[in-house]
Amino acid sequence: MSEILNEVVQQEEDTQKGKFLTFLVGKEEYGIEIKYVTEIIGGIQAITEVPEVPEYVKGIINLRGKIIPVMDVNLRFKKEARDYNDRTCIIVIDIDELSVGLIVDNVAEVISISDADIVPPPDARAGFHNRYIKGIGKIGNEVKLILDCQRLLSTENLEDLKYIN
Amino acid sequence: MDKSLSKEPMLEMFIFENLQLLEQLEQTILAHEKERCLENAVINEIFRIMHTIKGSAAMMMYDSISSLAHAIEDLFFYIREFHPDEMDYSKICDMVLDGIDFIKNEIGKLEQDQEADGDSSPFVENIEQYLLLIKEASANSNLINEAAARPAGLQKKFYISTSKSPPTENIKRYHALIYFTPGCEMENIRAFNLVHKLKDQAEQIDYLPADIIENNDSVEFIRENGFAVIFTTHLQQEAINELFMKEAFIDSLDLRVMEDEEWEIEQLRARNQIILEDEEPTISNNRAKETGANLHSGGSRQSLINVNVDKLDRLMDMVGELVISETMVALNPDLTTATRLDNFHKATRQHRKIINELQDIVMSIRMVPLTMTFHKMNRIVRDMSKKQNKNVELVIRGEETEVDKKIIEHLSDPIMHLIRNAIDHGIESPEKRAGLGKSPIAQVYLEAKSEGGDVYIILRDDGAGLDKEKILERARARGLIQKPDSNLSDGEIFSTILLPGFSTCDEISEFSGRGVGMDVVLKNIEAIGGTVLVDSAPGQGTTISLKIPLTLAIINGMRVKVGNSIYIIPITSIKESFKAQRGDVIVDPNGKEMIMVRGECYPVLRLHKKYQVKSALEDISKGIIVIVQNDSGSICLFVDALLGEQQVVVKALPKFIGKIAGISACTLLGDGRACLIIDVANLINPSKS
Amino acid sequence: MKSVLIVDDAMFMRYTLRRILEKNGFQVVGEAENGLLGAQKYGELLPDIVTMDITMPELNGIGAVQLIKQINPQAKIVMISAMGQQHLVREAILAGASNFLVKPFSDERVVQVLNSI
Structure with a gap:
């Protein structure tokens, strides 16, 4: 029984491997591994603000009875706040039993990038500052920045900020 | 997962x-x-x-x-x-x-x-x-x-059957040697089982070892030497072979026809050590009694099942969703465009009634009587009084009172702590009690009762009571009391024993009052939204009451508006609300606002400031003041407006957000929006949590 | 597929036996938590085989075997015993139990015994 289950999971992982959901934040195009994505909510619904959290945590939303926090990826990357419009989306990702909604400017597409086409990001000395990028994927002439979801959600980080605030 | x-x-x-x-x-x-x-x-x-x-x-x-x-x-x-x-x-x-x-x-x-x-x-x-x-x-x-007493040592004798007749033509005598599967256990009883089954088919059954039941050494003997059976039967060898091999755990079988001479020699050898087999072994008396006992009493436990609490939590959540979605349907804005809705409203009323009943049932499933928790205390009382040479009787009342399963988990430790403290510090030694004219047997009452939406757990002892002067002195020395004595009620003084820092570990030995680790009690009870009250009379004993909300999962809340946000204030903590005039507010030199209500002075907390809400009302006279209270005090909250009462399903804040001062949890409103629930205890006394 | 009724006062043992049996092609048609209910359920379900604990409240396994044998003299009952219960197992056999298992037992032994009767 468990063997069959493992197989199914294995297969699922196989079919998801190398697939990325790409989206726009500002002018850059980012990608996250599709296995983390549980759903995409088009448009911005009512967000309930929560006090005492960093600015990039916009608050909480009701996702079919489940309350999940949402963060603005723009602000997370310390970029200027942008107004939300009808193309703005919330990508809900699920990591280690933690569900979080990511507010992005636009969802582009699902693409495959083979491991060979993913290179590590240039290090900080080369003037590269975004510590949430874990790799750079190449599709023809285009480049997608691949996000490190774990780091994006790291709560210790959030705790730190809370103390500073 | x-x-x-x-x-x-x-x-x-x-x-x-x-x-x-x-x-x-x-x-x-x-x-x-x-x-x-x-x-x-x-x-x-x-x-x-x-x-x-x-x-x-x-x-x-x-x-x-x-x-x-x-x-x-x-x-x-x-x-x-x-x-x-x-x-x-x-x-x-x-x-x-x-x-x-x-x-x-x-x-x-x-x-x-x-x-x-x-x-x-x-x-x-x-x-x-x-x-x-x-x-x-x-x-x-x-x-x-x-x-x-049982005979010692293994008797290596054959049983000799009482009924004897020589084998005839069709009837042959067989010798079988059987080895059982290693590790099958109780080989002697397996041998007995074989013999028992053989009885239908065979006669003159003898076997070695003979005392397979009475002597446990026979197990070892059978393991090493096998189990030997001699019997006569009309069955053919093949049929017997099949009969034996059909049995479970037979490792090997050696079956052969036994000649008469061989059998006679065997008999001669056994002659001096013959045991006559009873026709039907008697069942030992007390067992027969046990077997027959209670034939008439039915099983009453049958109707109970065990359910994983997680499943109940999910069921509870689902019902909560149902309550919300019902509101969303009944108050749907699209309905305003319709002209006649009589039938719709009738249907929704019925719908709501059923949902409310469902909610009640689900809540009641989560309710567990305090019986187990209370009875656990018997052990504590027994061990403590034994150790301290005190004679203490625990009197339990209202153990059938039910509270939410989640709450029960938080109650055991505080009650245990309180009982330990009562016996350790409250109850006097039997000699001292005798000297005071008290009964030598001290009593500790543990009582539970429900009143309104709350459950009270009351622990009362008939010991020495609390020393008010000593507590006051100590509380002052530790900086736990700032008010002047005259403003302090007895309850307030006694309650200081619950504060962290009232007593410390190194003083347990010499400090004869109470308060050792009592802050644990307060912490636990406050964690489930409860409060603790202490009362005492010198020489007569101490009463500690724990007030616990009946359920954690659903609360009655007041929706309040602050700017564009809506918050929920638990109804139970609201004392009153009123419109204030601009002149009612006093500002102290530190900029702190206060308000006088019927001669009493309350601090004012503007929720929009506390929660950094933009575009909220600033003018005290335009908004509304809500006085909230708990046992440690009262405070005035300033909000834009009251929006109405509503039952809400309490949900934990997402882990990612963590704990936020002044917010206890969140919930969903009828329109599907998420909304924060105000932590009144924290607003009144932020240092405590 | 052979149908089995499990009679045992320990939920844990009922669960363990059910798991073993279902894994090995038996159909568990019922459970009972004491001898009395076991005998009642036997009458209702008439299973091919009964696994019967010995030490139980209300009515012990031997009493239950006696009752079941009155319902159906051909009933197949396997006693579930523990070390030190030799005498009781013997009584159960005299009462009509077909065979027995000794705790702790492996899946294999359970299957062996149930297939042998």
Whole structure:
């Protein structure tokens, strides 16, 4: 029984491997591994603000009875706040039993990038500052920045900020 | 996947069932210990529970648990069968209780995903030695019993059947030598089973070893030498072969026809050691009794099932969703465009009624009586009074009161703490009590009752009471009280013993008042939204009341508007609300706002400032003031407007957000929006949480 | 597929046996938590085989065997015993039990015994 289950999971992982959901934040195009994505909510619904959290945590939303926090990826990357419009989306990702909604400017597409086409990001000395990028994927002439979801959600980080605030 | 759910169901069940059995056993023993004798029913119960634990633990390979349970089972087997006169009941109870503690502790380790690595051999030895002791004692006092003692050593004799007739033409005599599958256990009884089955088909059955039942050494003998049977039958060899091999656990069978001469020699050899076989062995008396007992009493436990709490939580959530979605349907904005809605409204009223009933039922499923929690305290009282040489009786009232399962988990520790404190510091020694003209037997009352939406748990002792002066002095020395004495009520003074820092560990020995670790009580009770009240009269005792909300999952809330945000204030903490005039507000030199209401001064907290809400009302006279209170004080909250009362399903804040000062949880409103629930206790006294 | 009724006062043992049996092609048609209910359920379900614990409240396994044998003298009953219960197992056999298992037991032994009767 468990063997069959493992197989199914294995297969699922196989079919998801190398697939990325790409989206726009500002002018850059980012990608996250599709296995983390549980759903995409088009448009911005009512967000309930929560006090005492960093600015990039916009608050909480009701996702079919489940309350999940949402963060603005723009602000997370310390970029200027942008107004939300009808193309703005919330990508809900699920990591280690933690569900979080990511507010992005636009969802582009699902693409495959083979491991060979993913290179590590240039290090900080080369003037590269975004510590949430874990790799750079190449599709023809285009480049997608691949996000490190774990780091994006790291709560210790959030705790730190809370103390500073 | 949720880790707590991934524990193997077998292990989970093992833990659950055995903890329940141990709890039951502990209560039984405590209830009967004082009677200085154990009724047969009690002995039987102990025996049975230990037997069950032994079996389950053996299946799970927890040898230390299984061997300890076995030792206790043996002890009570002996007690049940032989009713020895010379028994120290107190010691026996101690031994069993120690055993229970050990097993509980081991199971506790399993619960924490640790190894059950404790060594039970000292307990086992202790119990075995004691069993030996009472065996010897009763042997001395009752010499007649010795005749009944089992013969030592293995008797290597054949049984000789009483009915004898020489084999005829069609009837042959066979010799079978059987080896059983190694490790199948109880080989002697398997041999007995074979013989028993053979009886239908064969006659003149003799076998070696002969005393397969009475002598346990026969097991070893059969393992080494096999089990030999001689019998006569009209069956053909093949049929017999089949008959034997059909049985489970037969490793090998050697079957041959036996000639008469060979048989006679065998008989001659056995002549001097013949045992006559009874036609039908008698069932030992007490067992027959047990077998026949209670034929008429039915099983009342049958209608109960065990449900995982997680499932209940989910059910509760689902019902919460249902309540919300019902509101969303009934108050749907699209409905405003329709002209006639009479039938719709009728239907929704009915719908709501059913949902409310469903909600009540689901809530009641989560409710658990306090019985177990209360009865656990018997053990604490027993151990404490034994240790301190005090004579204390625990009187339990209202144990049938039900509270939410989640709350129950938080109650055990505080109650235990309070009882320990009461006996340790409150109750006087028997001599002192006698000198004061008090009954030498002190009483500790543990009572539960429900009143309105709350449950009260009251712990009252008839000890020395609290020393007000001493507490006041100490509280001041520790900076726990700022107000002048005259403004302090007795309750406020006594309550300081609950504050962290009132007493510290190094002073336990010399400080005779209360307060050792009492802040743990306060913390636990506040964590479940409850409050603690202390009252005391010198010389007459102390009463501590725990006030607990009936359920955590659904609360009555007041929706308040602050800017564009909506917050929920629990109705139970709202004292009143009113419109204030600009002139009512006083500002102290630090910029802190205060307001006078009927001669009393309350601090004002503007929620929009506290929660950094933009575009909220700034003008006190335009908004509204809500006075909220709990036992540690009152405060005025300034909000834009009250929007109305609503039942809300309490949901935890997402883990990612963590804990936020001043917010206790969140919920969903009728329109589907998420909304924050205000933590009143934190707003009144932020330093406490 | 052979149908089995499990009679045992320990939930843990019922669960364990059910798992073993269902894994090995038996159909568990019922459970009972004491001898009395076991005998009642036997009458209702008439299973091919009964696994019967010995030490139980209300009515022990031997009493239950006696009752079941009155319902159906051909009933196939396997006793579930523990070390030290030799005498009781013997009584159960005399009462009509077909065979027995000794705790702790492996899946294999359970299957062996149930297939042998």
